[in-house]
Amino acid sequence: MTTLGFIAKNALRNKRRAILSVGSVAASLFLFIILQVGVRELTLPVEDVGSASRVIARNRISLGQLLPAKQKPTIERIPGVEVVSPFTWFGGKFRGEEVMFAQFAVDPDAFLKISVDAHIPAEQAQAFTADRRACIVGKDTAAKYKLKVGDRMMIEGTYWPFDLELHVAGIYSGTPDDRNIFFNHKYLDEASGGGGQVGTWWIKVRSPEEVGPVTSAIDKAFMNTSAEVRAETERAFQLGFISMWGNIKTLISAISSVVVFTLILVSASTMSMAIRERFRELAVLKALGFRRRELFGFILAESFGLSALGAMLGVGGCWALLTFVPATTLTGNFFPTLEVTPRMLGLGSLVAAALGIISSLAPAISVARMSVVEGLKTLD
Amino acid sequence: MALPIKYNVRNVFIRWRSTIATIVGVALVVAVYVLVQALAVGLESSSANTGAPGNLLVMRKGSTAESSSQVKLDQLRTIQYLDGVAKDTEGKPLVSGDVLILINLPRRENKGEANILIRGIGANGIKLRPQVALMGGRWFRPGLREVAISKRLSARFANTGIGEKFKTGGHEMTVVGQFDAGSSAFDSEIWMDGDEARSIFDRENYSSVLLTTTSDLAATNLINRIEKDKTLSLKIVPEIGFYKTQTKTAGPIKFMGAFLATAMSIGAIFAAMNTMYASVGARTREVGTLRVLGFRRRTILVSFLLEGAFLALVGGVLGCLLAMPMNGLATGTLSFDNFSEVVFEFRITPRLWMNGLLFSVIVGLIGSLLPAIRAARLPVIASLKSI
Numbered sequence: 120m121t122t123l124g125f126i127a128k129n130a131l132r133n134k135r136r137a138i139l140s141v142g143s144v145a146a147s148l149f150l151f152i153i154l155q156v157g158v159r160e161l162t163l164p165v166e167d168v169g170s171a172s173r174v175i176a177r178n179r180i181s182l183g184q185l186l187p188a189k190q191k192p193t194i195e196r197i198p199g200v201e202v203v204s205p206f207t208w209f210g211g212k213f214r215g216e217e218v219m220f221a222q223f224a225v226d227p228d229a230f231l232k233i234s235v236d237a238h239i240p241a242e243q244a245q246a247f248t249a250d251r252r253a254c255i256v257g258k259d260t261a262a263k264y265k266l267k268v269g270d271r272m273m274i275e276g277t278y279w280p281f282d283l284e285l286h287v288a289g290i291y292s293g294t295p296d297d298r299n300i301f302f303n304h305k306y307l308d309e310a311s312g313g314g315g316q317v318g319t320w321w322i323k324v325r326s327p328e329e330v331g332p333v334t335s336a337i338d339k340a341f342m343n344t345s346a347e348v349r350a351e352t353e354r355a356f357q358l359g360f361i362s363m364w365g366n367i368k369t370l371i372s373a374i375s376s377v378v379v380f381t382l383i384l385v386s387a388s389t390m391s392m393a394i395r396e397r398f399r400e401l402a403v404l405k406a407l408g409f410r411r412r413e414l415f416g417f418i419l420a421e422s423f424g425l426s427a428l429g430a431m432l433g434v435g436g437c438w439a440l441l442t443f444v445p446a447t448t449l450t451g452n453f454f455p456t457l458e459v460t461p462r463m464l465g466l467g468s469l470v471a472a473a474l475g476i477i478s479s480l481a482p483a484i485s486v487a488r489m490s491v492v493e494g495l496k497t498l499d
Numbered sequence: 500m501a502l503p504i505k506y507n508v509r510n511v512f513i514r515w516r517s518t519i520a521t522i523v524g525v526a527l528v529v530a531v532y533v534l535v536q537a538l539a540v541g542l543e544s545s546s547a548n549t550g551a552p553g554n555l556l557v558m559r560k561g562s563t564a565e566s567s568s569q570v571k572l573d574q575l576r577t578i579q580y581l582d583g584v585a586k587d588t589e590g591k592p593l594v595s596g597d598v599l600i601l602i603n604l605p606r607r608e609n610k611g612e613a614n615i616l617i618r619g620i621g622a623n624g625i626k627l628r629p630q631v632a633l634m635g636g637r638w639f640r641p642g643l644r645e646v647a648i649s650k651r652l653s654a655r656f657a658n659t660g661i662g663e664k665f666k667t668g669g670h671e672m673t674v675v676g677q678f679d680a681g682s683s684a685f686d687s688e689i690w691m692d693g694d695e696a697r698s699i700f701d702r703e704n705y706s707s708v709l710l711t712t713t714s715d716l717a718a719t720n721l722i723n724r725i726e727k728d729k730t731l732s733l734k735i736v737p738e739i740g741f742y743k744t745q746t747k748t749a750g751p752i753k754f755m756g757a758f759l760a761t762a763m764s765i766g767a768i769f770a771a772m773n774t775m776y777a778s779v780g781a782r783t784r785e786v787g788t789l790r791v792l793g794f795r796r797r798t799i800l801v802s803f804l805l806e807g808a809f810l811a812l813v814g815g816v817l818g819c820l821l822a823m824p825m826n827g828l829a830t831g832t833l834s835f836d837n838f839s840e841v842v843f844e845f846r847i848t849p850r851l852w853m854n855g856l857l858f859s860v861i862v863g864l865i866g867s868l869l870p871a872i873r874a875a876r877l878p879v880i881a882s883l884k885s886i
Contacts, residue, residue: 135776136773136776139769139772139773139776140769140773142765142769143765143766143769143770143773146762146765146766146769147763147766149762150759150762150763150766153762178668179603179667179668179669180600180601180602180603180667180668180700181600181601181602181603181614181667182601182603182614182838183566183600183601183602183614183838184600184601184602184668184700210567217563275561276561277561277562277563277564277567278562278567280559280561280562280569342669343669344669345669345701346668346701347668347669359611359612362606362610362611362612362613363611363612363613363614363833363838363840364832364833370535370538374531374535374759377527377530377531378531378763380527381523381524381527381528381763381766381767384520384523384524384527385520385521385524385766385767385769385770387520388519388520388521388770388773388774389770389773392773392777396777
């Protein structure tokens with residue numbers, strides 16, 4: 120019998136226990152990775168190709184405060200600014216319920232130039248700019264509600280005091296979050312009785328290098344006016360949103376550490392249970408002339424192997440689940456990406472490795488300490 | 500005949516090493532469960548805690564949150580002189596036209612920024628909210644850029660101590676007082692004079708109108724009167740009832756708590772199973788003896804199930820105790836109802852305790868089911884022979 124065979128036989132001798140240990144490691148690592156995925160989803164907004172040269176300008180007071188539409192020409196005159204579009208959140212209900220997609224009013228021509236990542240057939244883009252009541256729908260939302268070009272969408276206003284009746288002119292894809300709906304700002308102006316106000320400005324800057332100067336120029340342009348502005352990169356804007364979540368990140372990290380701790384505790388106890396049961400045998404091995412070092416090797420290899428198997432099932436299972444099962448759709452598109460990154464795979468494996476080592480330590484020490492006679496006398 | 504419970508209790512502590520690991524494992528699962536649910540309970544109770552009986556809240560028809568509602572000036576004028584609206588000692592209607600504005604303020608210690616609600620209130624706005632009490636400083640004066648802030652909020656945001664000034668847009672506001680709103684939703688707000696707020700933040704309309712009625716009958720009549728009036732296009736609801744529905748934020752937290760608990764409990768069930776199997780294995784001969792003494796298979800099964808349940812229950816109690824120090828601790832997050840910071844407390848209620856303990860017992864029962872069946876099925880002669 121080879122050493123490896125010996126270790127494998129030992130590990131699987133009590134099959135029930137082996138399965139339970141592997142299972143508990145797998146369950147905990149699965150949870151650990153899921154939490155990591157969740158934290159990433161909540162704290163790292165997805166970056167896309169164009170976001171480095173895009174700027175969002177909002178009212179300095181807060182997002183809840185609108186901006187005067189007359190600011191547009193002032194922004195357009197700032198050197199480095201290529202295109203400016205109003206970008207106003209509508210926040211309506213669809214089919215009588217709250218929805219996971221946002222509706223934004225934009226200037227269609229400017230929108231198509233700013234949102235370089237959105238793929239949309241030319242004739243659909245044409246239709247979007249031509250019809251005042253037209254909208255374009257992200258492919259995820261279109262799939263979820265079975266919407267196609269030519270359909271009508273009734274959006275019930277909750278934030279704005281009126282409803283919208285939109286015509287689906289096109290379906291876009293290719294942005295990091297293909298859920299939102301964009302419609303013509305002129306329709307919003309008309310419906311709100313005159314307009315004159317926008318939620319935020321969405322601005323494309325000529326090159327990423329000019330973003331810094333442009334944002335400070337915009338801020339300065341409206342300083343000491345009745346509507347002061349704060350311009351920032353799209354990414355900074357999204358990160359600002361996330362900082363409002365407050366302690367959620369701390370909470371999830373705390374839970375992750377509790378999970379890891381529980382995992383180590385439980386597996387370590389199982390592992391040492393398995394070794395204690397074999398004290399007598401280990402004493403025999405000692406009597407046969409195996410050194411402490413070798414015995415320690417056996418134990419380490421066994422626990423390492425079990426936790427590696429658990430990691431494969433837990434981490435791999437999580438990866439497979441999020442890769443092959445449409446988890447984003449199943450969670451009602453609440454999370455747009457849900458992906459296990461290589462970093463998480465590494466972290467999961469690292470935890471498993473540490474687990475394997477730690478849980479073999481306590482039994483290894485007691486085996487090293489025991490005298491042969493004592494070990495042979497053990498009953499349990 | 501049933502086996503005495505003492506037998507199981509003692510058995511639990513014999514193999515203390517694996518027992519302790521299992522107990523601590525269950526304890527941590529229960530602690531996480533209780534804590535996350537305590538967040539949801541705290542959030543819900545802060546909204547359920549808000550409002551005074553007899554108060555009615557008027558908003559635009561169709562709006563789901565107070566901050567996105569609009570009530571026009573002439574609508575307020577109409578409402579305040581309707582029958583059933585209570586009057587103060589000077590004969591003025593007990594009505595407050597409120598305006599709600601989101602402002603972005605930096606947190607203390609440079610921990611990013613967050614939105615807070617400023618509520619501009621009418622002259623009778625404070626009287627209408629008896630649960631709000633001034634803790635320090637004084638109330639703001641009308642027509643000035645003075646604010647009073649909730650004490651809990653002040654602890655979280657920079658430059659919001661009494662006497663300090665903060666800037667929003669181009670406007671400098673002076674904090675003149677701090678209030679305590681008795682763990683209600685008002686604990687997440689800054690208050691100031693309503694008309695001043697409307698002029699600073701350029702709002703033509705009010706967001707909502709709060710009023711109090713002379714009697715329950717008057718309230719019912721007033722609700723009928725306003726709801727039926729097509730020209731007003733307003734909705735009117737009891738204040739307490741409205742705040743009870745503002746619980747969008749608690750939903751996802753509850754879901755997270757349930758998900759975490761379920762996922763973690765799988766690990767805990769495995770641990771309990773391991774411990775119980777080991778316990779059954781070590782007591783094979785004992786079980787044989789019990790059978791010879793005339794105890795039935797059923798009794799043995801129940802006995803081991805009880806043992807598993809007790810083991811986990813000890814963990815459950817420990818878990819609840821572990822979670823207890825967080826009870827009452829204030830925390831905050833983004834409210835999905837009005838996109839502003841909501842301050843609330845962890846609330847570990849007796850009901851949550853019960854849930855936590857019940858949860859641990861279920862973990863124990865599931866974990867010990869298979870080992871107990873194995874123990875009950877042991878053949879008598881063979882088990883007596885085993886060492």
